[in-house]
Amino acid sequence: MSITENIKSILETLPETVTLVAVSKTKPVSDIQEAYDAGQRVFGENRVQEMTEKWEMLPKDIEWHMIGHVQRNKVKYMAAYVALVHGVDSLKLLKEINKQGKKQNRQISCLLQVHIAEEDSKFGFDEKELRKLLQDSNFSELAYINVKGLMGMATFTDDMKQVRREFKVLKTLFDLLKPFIEDFEILSMGMSGDYTVAIEEGSTMVRIGSSIFGARN
Ligand SMILES: *Cc1c(COP(=O)(O)O)cnc(C)c1O
Numbered sequence: 635m636s637i638t639e640n641i642k643s644i645l646e647t648l649p650e651t652v653t654l655v656a657v658s659k660t661k662p663v664s665d666i667q668e669a670y671d672a673g674q675r676v677f678g679e680n681r682v683q684e685m686t687e688k689w690e691m692l693p694k695d696i697e698w699h700m701i702g703h704v705q706r707n708k709v710k711y712m713a714a715y716v717a718l719v720h721g722v723d724s725l726k727l728l729k730e731i732n733k734q735g736k737k738q739n740r741q742i743s744c745l746l747q748v749h750i751a752e753e754d755s756k757f758g759f760d761e762k763e764l765r766k767l768l769q770d771s772n773f774s775e776l777a778y779i780n781v782k783g784l785m786g787m788a789t790f791t792d793d794m795k796q797v798r799r800e801f802k803v804l805k806t807l808f809d810l811l812k813p814f815i816e817d818f819e820i821l822s823m824g825m826s827g828d829y830t831v832a833i834e835e836g837s838t839m840v841r842i843g844s845s846i847f848g849a850r851n
Contacts (some may be wrong), residue, residue, distance in 0.1 A: 637665060638672040640846045648840070652833055655699050655822075659684065659842030660850045663691050669846065670696065678720075678841050682708035689715055701785075701841055703757050706730040713738050720785040720822050720841070723747045723757045725767055728779055735778030742778060745785040745822050748807060750800040752789045762805060768811070783820030783838075784808050788828055797828050801835035808836070 635643075641656070648654060655678040658666045666677060670693060679685035680702025688711075689698055697717035700759035704719060706727055712719075721743045722728055737740040746767070749758035759767065767773055786804040788797040801823055812818045824832025824840035832840060844850060 637668045637846060641669055641672050643672055644842060644845060646673045647830070651831065651838060653820075653839045655701065655841045656840060656846050657701065657825075657841050658688070658847060659702075659843065661847045663688055665847055666692055677715075682712050685716075686711050698843075709734045710737075710822075713742065714740075716742065717742045718782070718820075721745075721747045721757060723759060723778070725770065725772060727771070728776055732776040732778045740778070741780045743782050745783050745820060746781060748784050748786045748804055750786040750788060750804050752796070752800075758786065764807070764811075768814070780817060781815060782817050783822065784811075785822035787825070788823070788832075790827075792808075794828070794831055798831050798835060801828075801832050805836040 642834040645654060653676060655676050656669050656674050657678040659680045666688060675695060676697045676699060678699040679688065682700065682704065685698055685700060698715060699718045699720060700712060701720045703721050703829040704727060719731060719742065728744065731742050731744060745816050746764060747758035749760050749762065784804060784807065791797065803825055805821065808821045822839040822841065823836055823837045826842050826845040829840040829842060837838055845846045
């Protein structure tokens with residue numbers, strides 16, 4: 635199937651409340667243009683340099699989401715245009731995003747990444763660290779940051795019971811925090827292999843790459 639057909643068939647299965655982020659990392663600009671021509675406007679990348687090169691070449695009404703782990707020294711390259719940073723996992727990174735947002739005189743929208751997978755390798759806050767962050771006076775002083783929700787990645791496994799359990803943990807945390815944070819409305823969870831489960835568990839934003847663009851090398 636073509637990129638256009640893949641997007642159409644995924645969109646047919648998504649509730650209207652769920653935003654599709656088309657994950658275009660490693661894929662050429664021509665693939666993104668095809669998705670754009672099919673009506674897709676939100677794209678996710680995991681490397682700042684690659685995203686910036688694509689941003690320069692492609693239509694300016696694309697919403698670029700940084701979904702990968704961000705190094706602090708790279709924030710400045712995307713601060714002028716990035717629409718949402720999904721993988722924020724430290725106060726140090728938040729402070730740097732705030733600093734670059736201030737330079738650009740724009741508020742940068744972020745999601746806090748939560749560690750829900752059993753594997754050790756995944757980045758993110760645990761619940762205790764998250765509570766500590768939200769109570770930190772340094773956090774509330776970040777005027778150029780808009781924390782819009784949470785992001786998480788489930789364990790990479792075929793065991794959908796486990797995946798579901800991990801998504802439930804994230805959703806529970808999201809509901810717990812929502813009353814206390816303004817504009818807290820995005821729950822980014824679900825990829826090609828598990829997005830239907832993620833939606834059943836309350837996802838509002840899915841990040842889908844290979845089911846749209848095909849396998850990556
Ligand atoms: C690559 C990536 C995705 C998309 O993965 P697919 O399995 O290709 O859909 C989603 N989220 C993050 C954080 C990624 O790095």
